[in-house]
Amino acid sequence: MIRVLVADDEALVRSGLRMILEAAGGIAVVGEARDGREAVSAAARLRPDVVLMDVRMPGADGLAAAAAILAATEPPKVVMLTTFDLDEYVHEALRLGVVGFLLKDTPPRELAAAVRTVADGQAMLSPSVTRRLLLSYADRPPSRAEAARRQLAALTGREEDVVRAVARGLSNAEIGRELRLSEATVKAHVSRVLAKLGLANRVQAAILVHDADLG
Missing domain, CATH: 3.40.50.2300 (Response regulator)
Structure with a gap:
């Protein structure tokens, strides 16, 4: 319950x-x-x-x-x-x-x-809500975009694929289908990504991807 x-x-x-x-x-x-x-x-x-x-x-x-x-x-x-x-x-x-x-x-x-x-x-992280949230970051300064890209550079190629999908509002199951990974593997990737980036949750990850102009 x-x-x-x-x-x-x-x-x-x-x-x-x-x-x-x-x-x-x-x-x-x-x-x-x-x-x-x-x-x-x-x-x-x-x-x-x-x-x-x-x-x-x-x-x-x-x-x-x-x-x-x-x-x-x-x-x-x-x-x-x-x-x-x-x-x-x-x-x-x-x-x-x-x-x-x-x-x-x-x-x-x-x-x-x-x-x-x-x-x-x-x-x-519903796509409709996320889209409206991220639009509020549209006028970010170039320095913030550069800082976001440097932070994301710590990720592997697969981890970047996963975080981009997270930024689009996809669930673990949807990401797994798109990237041909098991849901458990996606969940592990998401956990590693958040730990590497020092983020608390998927919403913060989505904002970081958007800041870097990768979303």
């Missing part, structure tokens, strides 16, 4: 997420929080596997709450709920180690699948 904490300042949103997730089976919403402070307290007390948290909330916002939650020993996976008006607020969340973003109008089946994906240790 995947244990989920839902944090959003709107009661109707929290109620809707609870109904969707618990109807999917195998997922239990173990708590709700109305703001960032409640989210940090509930995460420490309930120790959920996944926290779904609104980016903007009154009081302690989602960014401050994510920073506190992710600083704990063995923290849960944090996924931000957003309407996706992208700004530096969201970029900072990525640097903190947030594993993905969900639009608030995500279809119920995709919402439950995303929770299972992050609980399994992968980032929630």
Whole structure:
């Protein structure tokens, strides 16, 4: 059973997420929080596997709450709920180690699948969301592109193939089919790539590839 904490300042949103997730089976919403402070307290007390948290909330916002939650020993996976008006607020969340973003109008089946994906240790990297996120990096300075290319130069040819596919939002299974590798082999490649690059998750890898103009 995947244990989920839902944090959003709107009661109707929290109620809707609870109904969707618990109807999917195998997922239990173990708590709700109305703001960032409640989210940090509930995460420490309930120790959920996944926290779904609104980016903007009154009081302690989602960014401050994510920073506190992710600083704990063995923290849960944090996924931000957003309407996706992208700004530096969201970029900072990525640097903190947030594993993905969900639009608030995500279809119920995709919402439950995303929770299972992050609980399994992968980032929630839907192509549509990733594309909109990476567009916000379009005006990156040349120095950042050069730095990204130098960082990626540490990868082998196969590892670069894998990270490019990750940047396109492909799952491990999809990457395996495209590169003719087993899913287990892809998972091992992804783990090695993240370790070599010093990255926390697949979202950060996608941004690095885009910075280098390889995506």
